Amino acid sequence: MTLKKVSNGALVLAVVSFIVGVVWNTTGEKGEKSEIHIGEHRTADWPLVGTVHIDTIISTFVAGAVVLLLGFLARRALTRDPEDHVPTKLQLIWEAVVGQVNSQVEDNLGKVHPYAAPLAISLFFFILFANWIELLPLKVNESDHLLSVPTADTNLTYALAAVTIISVWAYGIRQKGLGGYLKHFFEPFPVMFPLNLLEELIKPVTLALRLFGNIFAGGIMLALIGLMPFYIAWAPNLLWKAFGGAIAVIQAFIFALLTVLYFAMAGAGHGDEHHDEHDEAKDEEHADSPEVDKVPVPA
Amino acid sequence: MALTEQLVPLVLAAAGEGEEETSNFLVPNGTFFIELAAFLLLFWLLTRYIIPFINGAMERRQEAIRAEFAELDEAKAEAKGAEEEYKAQLADARKEAARIREEAREQGSQIVAEAREAAVVEANRVKEQAQAQIAAERQAALTSLRAEVGSLATTLAGRIVGEALEDDERSNRVVDRFLADLEALESARPAAQNGATS
Structure with missing residues (x-):
């Protein structure tokens, strides 16, 4: 019954938007719409x-x-009745993420690290909600938009990657000592030093640009969809926003996961375990890269 | 198609980004520092005020659940113990009842046996008493008879004979002999009787 209501509502919405779109398209002034400015x-x-x-x-x-x-809000609900252990829905969301990240950190670092786990949690939530700003219909193809997605600006993603990689380096140096940490650049063979150094420097760049690319591409897709006539645009818009919402979650998850994995790699000794994690991280990046490649090339 | 026409300026704009008035979007500017500070602030606030509470709540709930389970286990063990105790007591009671029944049966049969024995003894006693009484009475009768029979017989015999058999010595002798015979006979009879019974 509820499903029927929802589908009826969607049908009504579609019909109304179609009519509004036709009217708008025939009466509204055109011209400026066809400009999409990137990075403005x-x-x-x-x-x-x-x-x-x-x-x-x-x-x-x-x-x-x-x-x-x-x-x-979650904290207030928590402290209101400490004897009542029934969590609110909001608390459940927090607990799901916190519990997931904690177990991930524990698996990779051996314990719930008091710095790495909160960092990953903060990154996840912040990136998630920053990404979801894209879903708000606040810039209908206007150059002077109300809210642009902060993660589609490299300044934010560079900043997040900088926090992550500096934390990772600090963690590695604290775990192994400065000499021990620097030594890992020359392992397994000293000749690998340039590659190891490059890898370490590329880590933050890939972190930043992966997130930026995905969200930026999503924004371009929305702008492209916005160029379509209003009475058609709602369908791809609906689909792309649903997809974009999922991408937002995935990107936030990947960023947090890779942060944890980088911590693990920095703290781990050089063994098979390290290479496995390393490969896993690389796989993540590769699995992710087609997304980045595919979307921003509409030609 | 209008869409392809609209895409051309987009591609051109993307290709010629560097020469445009907007800066290259891959190169960070001062926003970087603001974003860095903003995220560090957010990170600090979350780490300081939110995440410990979430963790604490999760731990407390797990602790509560663990305590509940422990209590449950304890109660279960207690119930099991009580049940076992109850069963043991029941079995004990059954055994006790069986024992008591058995005992009662034994006691009953013993009582019956005792009563029977007592009855037999009593019957024997009564019989013996009666016999003794009979014997005593008989003895008394005999004794009284002995006294009377002599004189009576003598008197009768004197009357029949017509002469007074007043010779006391002789008559006494005759009577005594007669009585002695009688007594001998008398004593021989119970002896024979006793010999027959034993």
Whole structure:
């Protein structure tokens, strides 16, 4: 019965949007629509840091505020009745992610590391909600959009990757000592040093650009769909937004997972285990890369 | 198709991004530092205020569940123990009842046997008493007879004979002999009787 209601509602919505679209398309003015500007942001010159993207910063704070709000709501529900162990739905969401990341960290690092686990959790939630901003219909193909996705700006993804990789290096040095950590660049053979160094430097770049590429491509797809006539656009828009929502989850998950795996690789000794994890991480990247390649080449 | 016409400026824009007034989107600018600070702030807030609480709640719930299970196990073990005790007691009671029944049966038969024995003894006693009484009475009768029979017989005999058999010595002798014979006969009879019974 509920399903019938939903399908009826969807049908009504489709018919109404079709009519509205036809009317809009025939009466509205055209011309500016056909321009898609890539990498265009509202900029400002701020002291100390120089040129900044205002829109990215605003949407970053929106995403962060949503995460914090959910977090504090969950915490308030937690502390309200400590004797009642029945979790709220919000708490269940948090617990699902926290529990998952904790077990992942425990599997890879041997214990629930008090720094790595919160970092991965924070990355997951922040990236997830930042990605989902894309789903809000707040920029209907306008250059001066209200909220641009912060993860479609390399500034954010570079920053996240920098936090991750510096934490990973610090963790590796603390686990093995500076000499022990540097020694791993020359293993298994000293001749591998350039490759190892390159790998270590590429890690943050791939982290940042994978996330950026996926979300940016999703945005371009939405802009392309927005170029279609309104009475057709709703169908691919619906599909692509559903797909984009899933991509947002996957990208957030991959970023958090790779963070944990990089921690594990930095802390682990050089054995078969290390290479397995290494291969796994590489596989993740490869499995992911067709997505990046496929989407931004519409020609 | 309008879409392909619309795609051309997009591709051109993408290709000529570097020369446009917008900067290359792969090169970070000052936003990087703002984003870095923003994420570090978020990370710190989550680590400080949210995640420990979530972890704590999860641990507390697990602890509560573990405690519940432990309690459940304890209660189960207790119930099992109680049941075993109950069963053992029941078996004990059954055994006890059987023992008591057996005992009662034995006691009953013993009582019956005792009563029978007592009855036999009593009967014997009564019989012996009666016999003794009979014997005593008979003895008394005999004694009294002895006294009377002599004089009576003498008197009768004197009357018949017509002469007084007043010779006491002789008559006494005759009577005594007669009585002695009688007594001998008398004592021989119970002796024979006793010999026959024993």
